[in-house]
Amino acid sequence: MRPNVLLLSTLALSLLLSCRSTSTKTQAPPPRPTAPAWKEATAKALRRWQGLRFGMFIHWGPVSLKGTEIGWSRGGRIPKEVYDRLYLKFDPVKFDADAWAETARRAGMKYLVLVTKHHDGFCLWPTKYTDYNISHTPFKRDIVGELARACRRKGVLFCTYYSILDWHHPDYPTDSPAGRKKKPHPNMDRYFRFVEDQTRELIENYGPLGTMWFDGDWERPWTSDLGEKLYAFLKGLQPDLLVDNRLGKRKGKRVLGDFATPEQRIGSFDRVHPWETCMTICRQWAWKPQDKLKTLKECLSILVRTAGGDGNLLLNVGPMPDGRIEPRQVKRLEEIGDWMRKYGDCIYETRGGPYLPGTWGASTCKGDRIHLFLLEPPPKGILELPALPVKVLSARLLSGGKIRFRQEGGKLRLFLSPSDPVPPVLVVRLRVEGKAFGIPPLPARFPSGSLAFHRPSRASNVFRKRVKIYGPAKALDDDPETRWATDAGTKAAWLEVDLGSVKEIGKVRIDECVRYGRRVRKFQLEVRADEDGPWKVLFSAGRMGRNFLRTFPPVKARWIRLHVLQAANGPTIWEFQVFPPGR
Numbered sequence: 001m002r003p004n005v006l007l008l009s010t011l012a013l014s015l016l017l018s019c020r021s022t023s024t025k026t027q028a029p030p031p032r033p034t035a036p037a038w039k040e041a042t043a044k045a046l047r048r049w050q051g052l053r054f055g056m057f058i059h060w061g062p063v064s065l066k067g068t069e070i071g072w073s074r075g076g077r078i079p080k081e082v083y084d085r086l087y088l089k090f091d092p093v094k095f096d097a098d099a100w101a102e103t104a105r106r107a108g109m110k111y112l113v114l115v116t117k118h119h120d121g122f123c124l125w126p127t128k129y130t131d132y133n134i135s136h137t138p139f140k141r142d143i144v145g146e147l148a149r150a151c152r153r154k155g156v157l158f159c160t161y162y163s164i165l166d167w168h169h170p171d172y173p174t175d176s177p178a179g180r181k182k183k184p185h186p187n188m189d190r191y192f193r194f195v196e197d198q199t200r201e202l203i204e205n206y207g208p209l210g211t212m213w214f215d216g217d218w219e220r221p222w223t224s225d226l227g228e229k230l231y232a233f234l235k236g237l238q239p240d241l242l243v244d245n246r247l248g249k250r251k252g253k254r255v256l257g258d259f260a261t262p263e264q265r266i267g268s269f270d271r272v273h274p275w276e277t278c279m280t281i282c283r284q285w286a287w288k289p290q291d292k293l294k295t296l297k298e299c300l301s302i303l304v305r306t307a308g309g310d311g312n313l314l315l316n317v318g319p320m321p322d323g324r325i326e327p328r329q330v331k332r333l334e335e336i337g338d339w340m341r342k343y344g345d346c347i348y349e350t351r352g353g354p355y356l357p358g359t360w361g362a363s364t365c366k367g368d369r370i371h372l373f374l375l376e377p378p379p380k381g382i383l384e385l386p387a388l389p390v391k392v393l394s395a396r397l398l399s400g401g402k403i404r405f406r407q408e409g410g411k412l413r414l415f416l417s418p419s420d421p422v423p424p425v426l427v428v429r430l431r432v433e434g435k436a437f438g439i440p441p442l443p444a445r446f447p448s449g450s451l452a453f454h455r456p457s458r459a460s461n462v463f464r465k466r467v468k469i470y471g472p473a474k475a476l477d478d479d480p481e482t483r484w485a486t487d488a489g490t491k492a493a494w495l496e497v498d499l500g501s502v503k504e505i506g507k508v509r510i511d512e513c514v515r516y517g518r519r520v521r522k523f524q525l526e527v528r529a530d531e532d533g534p535w536k537v538l539f540s541a542g543r544m545g546r547n548f549l550r551t552f553p554p555v556k557a558r559w560i561r562l563h564v565l566q567a568a569n570g571p572t573i574w575e576f577q578v579f580p581p582g583r
């Protein structure tokens with residue numbers, strides 16, 4: 001049979017073309033490494049989650065039968081063998097997932113994080129990977145599953161907490177109390193597979209989840225490598241799953257995770273890195289009879305200052321052994337919800353600032369609106385703030401009453417006459433020209449004018465050498481919420497400031513932190529004009545206290561030293577300010 005010339009020539013031509021194309025086409029550059037598939041999904045999920053602003057944290061388990069702290073009381077206040085058998089009696093017959101989800105919704109909480117497994121290893125879902133779980137209790141029902149479905153019915157985003165630290169599991173190396181004991185035959189490789197199996201179970205059976213909150217990264221057996229491996233594993237299962245920063249070691253520059261988790265404190269103002277403060281509504285994470293419940297004012301103050309810092313608030317409840325959230329906690333959450341029903345628009349989908357949060361209050365912004373949350377009525381009804389760099393078009397006291405404003409001379413003055421009775425938080429809405437989020441963050445107070453402001457300093461002692469938090473600079477920053485602190489038992493200490501050049505001074509203001517009592521018994525102010533010269537005592541005094549002011553004949557000096565000679569305990573100073581004569 002004659003060969004098909006046309007076919008052969010076609011083949012030859014295409015072969016030639018492909019060779020030519022290879023030889024003539026410039027080599028395509030190697031593909032640039034593309035962002036992982038989950039990067040975009042995570043970024044979108046983060047923006048959505050940040051807009052939710054307020055969530056419920058739930059710490060619960062058989063330990064509620066004892067009213068002691070989950071995980072931590074195992075092998076401590078509760079003998080291990082007793083703690084580990086509590087599940088055999090755990091029968092929360094009044095558990096009603098819809099009631100919990102409704103309580104969260106009514107509180108204005110847009111998401112809910114349930115502790116599915118804490119450090120004690122007990123699992124609130126019928127996991128296939130250990131019998132130490134809810135299906136082996138008298139209650140048997142799947143708490144995680146029921147709550148996940150209830151949250152979806154109520155429009156509350158369901159999220160989970162999972163402790164990578166597990167003092168109960170035989171393969172995890174450490175044991176109670178508090179990880180101080182060692183297990184006889186640990187196997188971290190096998191334990192890591194257990195963690196992968198369980199987290200997959202949670203995502204596949206109850207997901208998609210909003211966030212997966214990990215905890216327990218601080219113990220040695222867990223490593224950043226394991227964290228990175230698990231993070232990638234989870235993103236592979238659910239690309240838009242948000243994971244907190246407790247899979248890594250939270251040290252150094254590269255912190256693994258999608259959001260930071262300041263705990264029992266309000267995180268610092270940060271519009272760049274997402275963060276969420278977790279805080280207990282009482283004192284203990286898990287149920288504790290007669291625990292101290294935060295007031296409504298305390299809860300609202302935490303909420304507005306967290307949102308004002310551009311963070312989310314995860315407020316924790318610890319349900320009772322019968323499955324109910326304690327009625328007085330439900331009532332407090334309902335009160336918060338009343339406030340959120342009025343002012344939620346000033347919290348949800350907002351960004352923190354432009355005025356930095358503090359003891360005065362906080363601010364959030366959205367579009368051309370700035371919301372000010374004042375935690376105390378301003379003296380004489382006049383609030384003075386540094387002027388905004390944009391025109392203020394209007395002001396309204398949303399919490400009731402009249403308000404006028406004037407922005408001139410570098411100041412924004414608000415003249416308020418709040419309605420009676422004064423609400424726990426005064427809420428002001430400003431409309432400004434342009435996008436409020438474009439206004440660079442600014443302090444809500446005026447610079448003191450202190451010559452020592454942010455000047456180089458040193459001290460004879462700093463509390464546990466934690467210079468970043470308690471160093472002398474914290475008394476020179478005009479921030480009434482930061483302080484220089486010294487170690488307990490310190491009876492004498494000094495703080496020295498270099499003004500940078502010889503300056504004429506005539507007045508000091510010293511604000512002692514008296515939270516722990518007026519500790520300073522005797523102190524003196526010393527100056528010198530040159531670094532090696534003798535210190536000259538300007539004046540001596542006994543007690544210091546809050547807002548200590550002293551003027552003195554003008555003197556020229558470059559170095560100033562606040563020298564505490566006698567103290568009942570470690571002196572601690574909110575602010576040390578130095579002024580020219582006549583200030």
Ligand code: FHN
Pocket residue numbers: 070071215216263278285
């Ligand atoms: O040890 C836990 C504690 O019990 C609680 O779960 C908190 C919540 O963030 N996390 C750990 C302490 O940092």
